[in-house]
Amino acid sequence: MAEPKIRIRGLYVRYKDGKEALKGVDFDIIKNTVTVAFGPAGGGKSSMVRVLNRLIDIADAEEIRGEILMDGKNLLDEDVNVVELRRRIGVVFSRPIPLPLTVAGNIRFGPEVAGEKDEQKLEEIVEQALKEAVLWDEVYDRLDDPAYSLSGGQQQRLCLARMLALQPEVIVLDEPTSALDPVSTTKIEEFLEKAKERYTILLVPHNQQQAARMADYAGFFLQGRMIEYGTGEQIFLNPKKKETVDYVAGRFG
Amino acid sequence: MEKRSERIVTSTIRIAGSSSILFLMLIFIFLLREGLPTIGEVPLERLAGERWYPIEDLYGILPLISGSLIVTVFSILIALPLGVGTAIYIGEIAPQSVKEVLKPMVEILAGIPSVVLGFIGILVLSPFLRRAFDLATGLTALSGAILLALISIPTIASITEDALYAVPSSYRYAAYALGATQWQTIWGVAIPAARRGILTAVMLGIGRSLGETMAVMMVTGNAPTIFSGLGSFTAPVRTMTATIASEMGEVATGSIHYHVLFFIGILLFIFSLIINITSSTSTERPREEKAQVVS
Amino acid sequence: MNSLFEIGKRRRLVNRNTAQEIGFWGIRLITLFTVLPILGIVVYIVIKGSPAISLEFLTQMPRDGMRAGGILPAITGTFYLMAGTALFSIPLGIAAGIYLAEYATDNAWTRAIRIAIISLAGVPSVVYGLFGLGLFVLFFGFGISILSASLTLSIMTLPVVISTTEEALRSVPYEFRVVGLSLGGTQWQTIRKVILPEAMPGVVTGIILGLERAVGETAPILFTGATFFLPRLPRSPLDATMALPYHIFVISTQVPGMPIQIQYGTVLVLIAFVLGMNLIASIIRSRARARRQW
Numbered sequence: 001m002a003e004p005k006i007r008i009r010g011l012y013v014r015y016k017d018g019k020e021a022l023k024g025v026d027f028d029i030i031k032n033t034v035t036v037a038f039g040p041a042g043g044g045k046s047s048m049v050r051v052l053n054r055l056i057d058i059a060d061a062e063e064i065r066g067e068i069l070m071d072g073k074n075l076l077d078e079d080v081n082v083v084e085l086r087r088r089i090g091v092v093f094s095r096p097i098p099l100p101l102t103v104a105g106n107i108r109f110g111p112e113v114a115g116e117k118d119e120q121k122l123e124e125i126v127e128q129a130l131k132e133a134v135l136w137d138e139v140y141d142r143l144d145d146p147a148y149s150l151s152g153g154q155q156q157r158l159c160l161a162r163m164l165a166l167q168p169e170v171i172v173l174d175e176p177t178s179a180l181d182p183v184s185t186t187k188i189e190e191f192l193e194k195a196k197e198r199y200t201i202l203l204v205p206h207n208q209q210q211a212a213r214m215a216d217y218a219g220f221f222l223q224g225r226m227i228e229y230g231t232g233e234q235i236f237l238n239p240k241k242k243e244t245v246d247y248v249a250g251r252f253g
Numbered sequence: 254m255e256k257r258s259e260r261i262v263t264s265t266i267r268i269a270g271s272s273s274i275l276f277l278m279l280i281f282i283f284l285l286r287e288g289l290p291t292i293g294e295v296p297l298e299r300l301a302g303e304r305w306y307p308i309e310d311l312y313g314i315l316p317l318i319s320g321s322l323i324v325t326v327f328s329i330l331i332a333l334p335l336g337v338g339t340a341i342y343i344g345e346i347a348p349q350s351v352k353e354v355l356k357p358m359v360e361i362l363a364g365i366p367s368v369v370l371g372f373i374g375i376l377v378l379s380p381f382l383r384r385a386f387d388l389a390t391g392l393t394a395l396s397g398a399i400l401l402a403l404i405s406i407p408t409i410a411s412i413t414e415d416a417l418y419a420v421p422s423s424y425r426y427a428a429y430a431l432g433a434t435q436w437q438t439i440w441g442v443a444i445p446a447a448r449r450g451i452l453t454a455v456m457l458g459i460g461r462s463l464g465e466t467m468a469v470m471m472v473t474g475n476a477p478t479i480f481s482g483l484g485s486f487t488a489p490v491r492t493m494t495a496t497i498a499s500e501m502g503e504v505a506t507g508s509i510h511y512h513v514l515f516f517i518g519i520l521l522f523i524f525s526l527i528i529n530i531t532s533s534t535s536t537e538r539p540r541e542e543k544a545q546v547v548s
Numbered sequence: 549m550n551s552l553f554e555i556g557k558r559r560r561l562v563n564r565n566t567a568q569e570i571g572f573w574g575i576r577l578i579t580l581f582t583v584l585p586i587l588g589i590v591v592y593i594v595i596k597g598s599p600a601i602s603l604e605f606l607t608q609m610p611r612d613g614m615r616a617g618g619i620l621p622a623i624t625g626t627f628y629l630m631a632g633t634a635l636f637s638i639p640l641g642i643a644a645g646i647y648l649a650e651y652a653t654d655n656a657w658t659r660a661i662r663i664a665i666i667s668l669a670g671v672p673s674v675v676y677g678l679f680g681l682g683l684f685v686l687f688f689g690f691g692i693s694i695l696s697a698s699l700t701l702s703i704m705t706l707p708v709v710i711s712t713t714e715e716a717l718r719s720v721p722y723e724f725r726v727v728g729l730s731l732g733g734t735q736w737q738t739i740r741k742v743i744l745p746e747a748m749p750g751v752v753t754g755i756i757l758g759l760e761r762a763v764g765e766t767a768p769i770l771f772t773g774a775t776f777f778l779p780r781l782p783r784s785p786l787d788a789t790m791a792l793p794y795h796i797f798v799i800s801t802q803v804p805g806m807p808i809q810i811q812y813g814t815v816l817v818l819i820a821f822v823l824g825m826n827l828i829a830s831i832i833r834s835r836a837r838a839r840r841q842w
Contacts, residue, residue, distance in 0.1 A: 053730055055726065055729060055730055058726075058729070083732055084732070086729065086730055086731065086732045087731075087732040090730075090731075091730050093726075097724070097726075097727050099724060099742055100742065100841045100842060109731055109733070109741065109742075110731040110732055110733075112741075113728075113731070113733040113734070113737045113738075146841055148842070159727075162731060163731065166731065166732060259734055259736050259737075262736050263651070263735075263736060265643060266643050266644075266646050266651060267647060267651065269640055269644045269646075269647060270643070270647025270648060270652060271657070271661060272640060272644055272706075273665045273668055273707070274660055274661055274664040276664075276668060276703050277664040277667055277668055279679070279683060280668075280671065280675070280679045283678075283679055283683045283687070284675070284679065284682070286682060287682050335578055335581055338574075338578030338579060338582075339578065339582045339583075341575055342575045342576060342578070342579040343579075346572055346576075355583065357830070358583055358587070359586075361586060361590065361823060361826065362582075364760060364761075364822050364826045365586075365589065365590075365819065365822070366763075366766070366793055366818060366819075366822060367764070367765075367766070368764070368766045368794075368796050368797050369589075369593070369818060369819060370589075371797070371800075372796055372811070372815055373589055373592070373593070375801070376808075376811075377592070403585060406582055410582075434564050434567075434568045436564075436567060436571045440571075457670075460670050463672070464670070464671070464672025464673065464674070464675070465672070465673075466672065466673055466674040466766070467766045467767060467793075467797060471797070471801060494672060494674045494767070497674050497677075497678065498674050498677070498767055498770055501677075501678070501681070501770070501771050506686065514678070515678055515682070518674070518675045521672050522671060522672075522675050525667075525670045525671055525672055525675075526667050526670070528670065529666050529667055529669070530663060530666065530667065533663070533666045
């Protein structure tokens with residue numbers, strides 16, 4: 001069961017302004033689990049997220065080295081179909097960013113640009129995605145309303161749903177609940193617990209408690225390096241490296 | 254299949270993006286094509302002569318340049334205070350309700366076609382000036398200058414307003430904290446900070462005035478004379494633009510006259526290029542300067 | 549007991565405040581000098597021109613050497629020119645604006661493009677007329693026609709459309725592009741489905757303002773398409789046409805015995821046209837701002 005879906009080896013990212021966000025990181029994202037990357041700000045976690053779906057291509061990255069192996073293929077290769085990749089690895093950001101479309105429009109966007117034209121199929125996809133994101137019951141009668149009319153928690157689940165509509169293999173969430181109230185946060189965490197049966201999940205948690213709650217596997221990031229990696233229990237109950245111990249004990253944060 | 258149509262669209266967009274360079278070059282090329290023969294056909298001393306009388310083969314363009322300059326300079330003398338003053342009022346002093354009426358009004362002025370201003374100039378302004386200053390005719394440089402001022406005020410006012418708006422409020426608050434009145438702040442802090450923008454506004458206003466055709470053609474009397482002291486302001490003049498517009502229709506294609514008119518067009522083109530390029534590059538630097546001052 | 553210092557201080561304060569009051573009133577006066585002519589001109593034209601406005605005036609052909617009858621050919625001519633200008637400048641201008649906002653990187657070529665746009669915007673209208681004459685009328689041989697005049701006006705309108713399109717696109721939050729890409733959309737798909745539609749009100753406003761200027765211009769059409777005596781309405785783009793601005797110019801300067809009322813009426817029609825477009829643009833702008841979701 002500890003089979004990695006994605007193996008990251010020696011990942012190095014440097015931006016145009018000289019900042020080295022990742023200084024040679026090895027990291028495994030284990031299939032059908034919630035793998036957590038946690039640590040204080042500036043650790044490089046967000047950069048890692050952006051490299052995974054190659055969104056970093058449009059950012060100010062000067063140099064990217066290393067390997068990201070998924071199903072045997074290095075995602076950093078030049079001949080990778082980036083558009084296709086982004087459908088296989090879906091990302092949810094820390095702030096809900098609905099597209100300025102309707103609720104249904106947001107969800108249809110992904111399938112439509114992938115080429116799906118059948119109205120019937122699209123409507124089914126919308127319903128399925130919303131149900132999976134545990135949002136259907138709240139918005140089924142508001143599908144044609146502007147997405148911005150939803151509450152913050154609903155918007156974030158909408159962002160979840162529109163990504164699920166693409167049927168990704170891997171779901172990456174970068175502090176998905178940082179802008180949400182506790183109730184919405186719980187809903188999303190519940191979703192993740194169930195979702196890992198179908199998907200492989202990488203979670204950058206909002207705080208340490210969330211990390212400890214959710215992690216099946218965890219890696220502690222500090223200033224561009226990964227200090228320690230192991231199962232959730234190992235890292236949070238029995239950390240070995242000093243920095244991990246200090247962080248988990250709350251001595252810095 | 255999706256990729257190919259996407260590539261076509263992207264290529265089209267890229268080509269369209271560069272089209273402005275193409276058109277600018279085309280304008281230059283065709284102006285040169287029809288205007289350069291002048292150099293061969295009219296000796297330079299004649300071109301720089303003081304008499305513009307095509308019927309007698311006299312193509313001295315100095316009176317035309319003089320006419321354009323007089324009208325433009327005078328119009329800026331009027332438009333600068335009015336434009337900047339209006340911008341100060343709208344930007345710094347006017348209450349919100351008044352602002353919401355004034356800004357559309359300035360936009361309306363910007364939208365009035367120059368031929369309409371020329372029309373009013375002929376029927377209303379010129380007779381008025383003739384009576385007021387007891388002149389032989391109301392079709393003078395002064396009339397042209399007043400109309401040009403009306404035309405360039407919206408440009409000057411809106412750019413100045415933007416420049417004033419861009420002054421960081423921290424500058425103003427600092428002045429207020431030191432006990433300055435609003436008036437003192439405007440003149441002591443805001444305007445100096447915005448001076449690059451105001452300069453740009455004036456330069457663009459000059460550019461507009463130099464390039465204006467119809468309004469001046471209709472009210473400046475169209476007499477190609479050279480500036481000869483203050484009296485010239487209330488005498489008829491001829492601008493470069495009016496010359497082209499009024500004589501092109503009666504000129505034989507390929508004749509010397511035809512080439513000279515295009516040559517004047519080249520001069521106008523180059524003037525406007527210089528004004529526009531220098532004023533645009535001068536707006537790029539202020540931002541860094543301000544940041545340094547504040548920190 | 550007020551010390552001399554206190555008295556002096558109060559006097560200085562009073563002086564500063566009076567100075568401000570005087571200054572403010574001076575500025576108010578100056579603004580009045582700007583505003584009065586605007587009001588005066590518009591009101592005057594409305595007053596003197598409305599008697600001439602009637603259904604016949606707007607829909608009939610002129611008679612008696614333009615001295616009587618209607619101004620239909622001038623009105624339709626202006627419409628044709630506006631349509632022609634729109635046809636050429638809108639697609640090209642929007643595409644160029646998209647390029648600058650979404651595809652161009654900051655290199656020397658892009659800077660050259662921007663300089664070219666600024667330069668095109670500053671070229672005097674009569675020089676555009678010369679250019680149109682040289683290129684379209686003579687070199688391409690289109691002759692003095694709606695086609696030549698429209699093409700000339702289009703190039704003149706291009707900078708406005710490009711600039712406002714670029715600005716409108718840039719005002720759409722960057723995040724939408726990131727989201728679109730992360731959902732598997734290509735750059736163009738994201739632009740087409742999300743960014744451009746959101747920017748549309750700004751784009752449309754810019755187009756209307758650009759066309760508004762084109763409609764009012766005389767010099768570019770002087771030697772490229774405008775004519776005064778037209779026995780019938782133009783039937784093809786290669787025909788010359790009458791147009792409101794040129795018509796106003798001729799009837800106010802070159803036709804003896806031209807009834808003043810007709811002159812003012814024609815001017816009123818042009819002003820109404822132009823200001824009407826201005827109004828539409830403003831309405832679009834404020835309604836878009838109200839409906840914006842972000």
